[in-house]
Amino acid sequence: MSANLKYALVTGAARGIGKAIAVKLASDGYHVLINYKSNDAEAEKTKSAIEEQGGAATLMKFDVSDRTEVNNVLAGWLEQHPDSVIEVLINNAGIRNDNLLMWMEPKDWDGVIDINLTGFYNVTKTLINQMLLNRYGRIINIVSLSGLKGVPGQMNYSAAKAGVIGATKALAQEVGKRGITVNAVAPGYIKTDMTQDINEKEAKAQIPANRFGEPEEVAELVSFLASKKASYISAEVISINGGLYS
16 A cells, blocks of 8 residues: 555545545545546536545546446456555445335335445455455445334335345454444434435424534545544444434
8 A cells, every 4th residue: 555545435425424524634635536327527526626625636537336336446446556545435326216115116225225225345455355354444325214123115125224234244243354334324304415405493392402414424424433532432323414313
């Protein structure tokens, strides 16, 4: 590994929480690999935001649910950077496609599971061996209140995020002796594109903090978990939801 170049990969980093995390990790000194699936313009904005604050970033376009694509892009990058290590992985890529089960089409189930849960497997599986060899790593999975308590109309999303929570706890036990921590962060209502269809006035009445959270607040928590200061925290699911019952 080069003396002062540390890499962090953030999936789904073109917008919202992923973008905020990418910008924050860059300010922490990481060269950030910005993964995104299709939105070139927004991914470029994330890269510009990092570079404007003096950080370094590289765009890494692939669909986390496409195993071949993940392997080709990530394996290709590792081959081209033999002395570099991706020591922080943020599994943030996710989609929602809400509906009650009685109306949920198979493609709505498959699509949400493929990106949120199988995407976590595809990316983490590709990078875990390098972390094990390096005897250091931070894996932080962005989950959801839905995965903790279940939300009606989000059975597919709740199932996917609950699956990632179970995987987080299991993987943490597998790799802990090698200096790798694995945690999950479960945001409640955060102001992003994903929550723009939610009635904020109605929803915030349920939240003791009486407001939606900001993506930057989630990024601060992720930054701490990605740091050496958090080396004794693993297999945890940390809610960041303004006190909303979870």
